[in-house]
Amino acid sequence: MSCEVIKPDRILQQLAELWKDTARPEADADGDGLLRACAMTLVSFVDDEEDAMALGETLALLMREHPSRSIVVRLREGEDFLESRVFAQCWKPFGHRQQICCEQVEISATMNHLQDVAAVVGPLAVPDLPRLILLRSARIVRAGALRKILRLGDKIIVDSSLPGAPGFGELGALLESGHIAGDLAWTRITELRALIAQVIGDRVPKNIIIEYEGREAGAETRYLEAWLASGLPDTVVRLKGSGGQGTGVPAVVRVDDEITICLTPECAEIEIGQLKQHAPLAVGSADELLNAELKIVVHDEIFERVLNRITA
Amino acid sequence: MPLEGLQDPLRFSRKAPPCAVVIYGANGDLTKRKLMPALYRLAFEGRLAPGFAVIGVSRTAMSDDDFRDRMKHSVKKYLEDSPFDENLWLSFAKGLTYIAGDVGQPSSYGELAKHLEGVAAERQTGGNVLFYLSTQPSQYAQIAEGLGSVDLNTPPEGNSDAWRRIVIEKPFGHDLKSAGELNTRLQAVFRESDIYRIDHYLGKETVQNIMAFRFGNGIFEPLWNRTYVDHVQITAAESIGVEGRGAYYQEAGALRDMIQNHLLQVMATVSMEPASSFTSDAVRDERAKLLRAIRIMRPDQVAANSVAGQYGPGRSGSEQVPGFRQETGVDPQSHTDTYAAVTFLVDNWRWSGVPFYIRTGKALPKRVTEIAIQFRTAPLAMFRKATAGAEALPNVLILRIQPEEGISLRFASKRPGSGMQIRPVSMDFNYGSSFGERSPSAYETLLLDAITGDATLYTRQDMVEASWTAVQPILDYWSTQKFDFPNYAAGSWGPAASDEMLARWGHEWRRP
Numbered sequence: 125m126s127c128e129v130i131k132p133d134r135i136l137q138q139l140a141e142l143w144k145d146t147a148r149p150e151a152d153a154d155g156d157g158l159l160r161a162c163a164m165t166l167v168s169f170v171d172d173e174e175d176a177m178a179l180g181e182t183l184a185l186l187m188r189e190h191p192s193r194s195i196v197v198r199l200r201e202g203e204d205f206l207e208s209r210v211f212a213q214c215w216k217p218f219g220h221r222q223q224i225c226c227e228q229v230e231i232s233a234t235m236n237h238l239q240d241v242a243a244v245v246g247p248l249a250v251p252d253l254p255r256l257i258l259l260r261s262a263r264i265v266r267a268g269a270l271r272k273i274l275r276l277g278d279k280i281i282v283d284s285s286l287p288g289a290p291g292f293g294e295l296g297a298l299l300e301s302g303h304i305a306g307d308l309a310w311t312r313i314t315e316l317r318a319l320i321a322q323v324i325g326d327r328v329p330k331n332i333i334i335e336y337e338g339r340e341a342g343a344e345t346r347y348l349e350a351w352l353a354s355g356l357p358d359t360v361v362r363l364k365g366s367g368g369q370g371t372g373v374p375a376v377v378r379v380d381d382e383i384t385i386c387l388t389p390e391c392a393e394i395e396i397g398q399l400k401q402h403a404p405l406a407v408g409s410a411d412e413l414l415n416a417e418l419k420i421v422v423h424d425e426i427f428e429r430v431l432n433r434i435t436a
Numbered sequence: 437m438p439l440e441g442l443q444d445p446l447r448f449s450r451k452a453p454p455c456a457v458v459i460y461g462a463n464g465d466l467t468k469r470k471l472m473p474a475l476y477r478l479a480f481e482g483r484l485a486p487g488f489a490v491i492g493v494s495r496t497a498m499s500d501d502d503f504r505d506r507m508k509h510s511v512k513k514y515l516e517d518s519p520f521d522e523n524l525w526l527s528f529a530k531g532l533t534y535i536a537g538d539v540g541q542p543s544s545y546g547e548l549a550k551h552l553e554g555v556a557a558e559r560q561t562g563g564n565v566l567f568y569l570s571t572q573p574s575q576y577a578q579i580a581e582g583l584g585s586v587d588l589n590t591p592p593e594g595n596s597d598a599w600r601r602i603v604i605e606k607p608f609g610h611d612l613k614s615a616g617e618l619n620t621r622l623q624a625v626f627r628e629s630d631i632y633r634i635d636h637y638l639g640k641e642t643v644q645n646i647m648a649f650r651f652g653n654g655i656f657e658p659l660w661n662r663t664y665v666d667h668v669q670i671t672a673a674e675s676i677g678v679e680g681r682g683a684y685y686q687e688a689g690a691l692r693d694m695i696q697n698h699l700l701q702v703m704a705t706v707s708m709e710p711a712s713s714f715t716s717d718a719v720r721d722e723r724a725k726l727l728r729a730i731r732i733m734r735p736d737q738v739a740a741n742s743v744a745g746q747y748g749p750g751r752s753g754s755e756q757v758p759g760f761r762q763e764t765g766v767d768p769q770s771h772t773d774t775y776a777a778v779t780f781l782v783d784n785w786r787w788s789g790v791p792f793y794i795r796t797g798k799a800l801p802k803r804v805t806e807i808a809i810q811f812r813t814a815p816l817a818m819f820r821k822a823t824a825g826a827e828a829l830p831n832v833l834i835l836r837i838q839p840e841e842g843i844s845l846r847f848a849s850k851r852p853g854s855g856m857q858i859r860p861v862s863m864d865f866n867y868g869s870s871f872g873e874r875s876p877s878a879y880e881t882l883l884l885d886a887i888t889g890d891a892t893l894y895t896r897q898d899m900v901e902a903s904w905t906a907v908q909p910i911l912d913y914w915s916t917q918k919f920d921f922p923n924y925a926a927g928s929w930g931p932a933a934s935d936e937m938l939a940r941w942g943h944e945w946r947r948p
Contacts (some may be wrong), residue, residue, distance in 0.1 A: 139792075154848075233561065239888070290468055314444075314447045314448070315482065317442070317444065317447075317448070318444070318447075318448040318449070318451065318482070319482060320442065320452045321442035321443060321444075321448065321451075322485060323486060324439060324442060325439075325454075325485075326439060327439075328439065351442075352442075354441070355439070355441030355442045356439070356441055356442070357441070376663075391523070394486050396486060396487070397559065398558075399486060399487060399560055400560075401486035401487075401526075401527055401530075402523055402524060402526070403482050403486070403526035404480060404482060404521060405482070416447070420446060420447070422446075424446055424447075425446075426444050426446065426447075
């Protein structure tokens with residue numbers, strides 16, 4: 125087990141060297157040059173058990189829309205461990221000659237070094253650009269160490285539908301302390317919410333029933349209920365579970381006796397009276413959800429209102 | 437209007453309200469290549485309301501199913517950067533219907549009115565209708581009057597919330613007089629606020645970005661005036677010739693086809709004053725004011741400030757290409773301008789004395805549309821020796837509209853080393869690499885705008901007439917001239933006279 129001394133200055137020096145190396149004529153075979161792109165700092169906290177390849181793919185896909193200095197912190201149990209490495213993530217957009225490259229820093233550490241990690245990551249953030257934290261580490265949540273990493277970012281993004289993720293209570297506490305938070309469970313229902321708003325139009329329904337699969341409503345279903353209830357104060361919004369096994373995600377939305385929206389993972393079948401219509405719904409892969417959430421680096425009033433309603 | 441409580445402007449993309457789109461010229465090229473793929477793409481993105489409907493109208497007899505088949509074929513063929521979803525198409529196609537009708541037959545409008553009633557009931561379009569005229573321009577007024585004759589220009593009785601809008605494609609007249617006549621006839625039927633004159637250039641993301649660039653940043657606007665800007669060059673070059681459109685092009689020419697509409701609108705966007713708000717009329721008021729401020733040339737000024745050109749045979753890349761007069765459908769003695777360059781001056785406080793050079797042409801060396809704003813040089817040539825005695829290169833800000841959309845700024849930098857050697861370098865912003873997301877096509881943007889009632893990117897009557905007023909003296913003068921055409925070879929950057937026009941001001945064209 126190694127435990128190196130990590131200094132931000134040294135990592136920044138390594139990054140500078142990396143760019144020189146990447147731009148060397150022999151490394152740039154086509155000779156069309158590289159474009160260094162950076163629009164934010166994205167710090168991802170993950171547990172060491174998480175599939176490194178899947179995470180790498182997600183981050184690589186994100187780079188196209190959100191070129192960033194990406195810092196991945198892998199947290200593990202066990203003996204004293206701390207090390208870092210830097211590398212570049214490059215791609216060539218279709219039809220373009222020039223490569224676009226973003227820089228990545230990976231830090232592996234045991235939980236006892238969380239404080240050190242925070243001290244390293246802070247100075248590595250790109251000045252004057254937004255700093256976002258993607259929290260996928262259940263270890264941090266279990267250890268109650270959320271606050272230790274909050275100061276590193278302008279916004280923290282979680283997925284409350286995942287096991288071990290911060291729940292509504294923790295998210296509510298973040299909002300109360302003035303932080304900007306995003307929840308991918310909320311992002312996951314954006315398309316559905318937009319569709320419901322469009323289909324309802326200017327009607328003021330008396331009743332809306334959200335049917336979900338399973339015994340317990342999942343985070344998405346609860347968000348949907350709270351959003352409808354807060355947006356339509358004169359409407360009765362109810363949840364109805366199918367019982368048995370199920371993920372708790374919304375399956376059908378019924379608006380009075382007039383509108384039915386049946387949901388499958390990729391689309392919605394809408395019935396308005398005699399009119400039947402098929403509408404595609406974005407699948408919401410990990411990178412698509414993050415992509416949508418990274419676009420928002422301000423307080424999201426509607427999300428906060430809905431979350432407050434749930435936690436009240 | 438959707439309920440306020442369910443709106444989420446931070447996250448929701450803009451959605452269209454229920455409506456029917458009636459396309460006149462539904463069997464034409466524009467419908468196949470642009471309109472239908474754009475509407476399908478809007479459906480693909482979930483932006484159309486469930487009760488959306490399209491009614492195709494043209495002279496060709498065909499059934500609803502034939503129309504659907506043709507449109508499906510077109511969408512598959514011309515859909516760009518998007519997958520084709522069979523299930524979605526089936527659902528979308530349910531809303532497509534077709535009426536065969538001659539625009540000259542009064543009874544055809546009655547049939548359309550009846551058909552629309554049925555569509556409104558079946559598809560729940562709320563009585564909203566967008567009429568899209570993708571026909572010969574000479575039919576615009578006739579169709580508008582026909583629609584008016586059966587009251588299709590106004591919402592149905594008892595449904596005052598419904599709307600009726602009409603979209604027309606350029607050209608809006610072929611000169612100032614005919615533009616005025618067309619406006620008068622259209623406005624006799626539709627309110628000006630319901631007339632949408634489409635200029636697809638204004639729907640391009642990068643043209644819209646000019647406004648974001650100018651008015652969303654604090655550092656450029658203070659430099660955006662006669663004190664700091666030396667001159668502005670607007671180039672819209674096509675590498676291809678007229679390629680089968682010879683007959684149409686022969687009637688139009690480069691000045692009418694490009695400068696009178698697209699490029700003067702681009703110029704207005706680059707040079708207008710900031711609007712008080714980003715609302716349709718506020719933005720269009722400023723564009724119109726700028727167009728009205730363009731100095732109208734006297735006949736004796738036209739020769740020095742405009743150049744007409746026509747390409748002769750030449751080489752495009754490694755390919756030998758024919759001259760314009762050798763193109764199919766073109767008169768071998770044609771005097772049509774396939775190239776036009778004009779120096780415009782703007783008589784207002786911001787731009788007084790700053791020349792705006794606009795050029796456009798067919799069969800030029802490459803396809804490029806860009807705006808280059810050349811700033812004045814630094815007042816003291818401190819590094820004259822360092823630039824080998826040459827004049828210091830001025831800063832140039834380039835707004836690239838196509839094909840590589842982006843913004844570049846050229847500035848001077850010291851070369852590494854012990855001496856003080858200065859070299860120009862370019863700082864580039866590339867739209868494609870900074871925003872990986874797909875840009876909507878101009879027609880997607882503009883159709884959605886028309887359906888949602890946002891006319892910001894559409895041209896208003898006073899703008900059309902102001903731009904015709906600016907080019908009319910040139911058209912008048914050119915019509916009296918016998919040009920020595922062809923005067924440039926295909927694959928070159930245009931006639932020598934165009935370079936001379938700038939040389940008189942001490943400037944030269946950029947080589948994009």
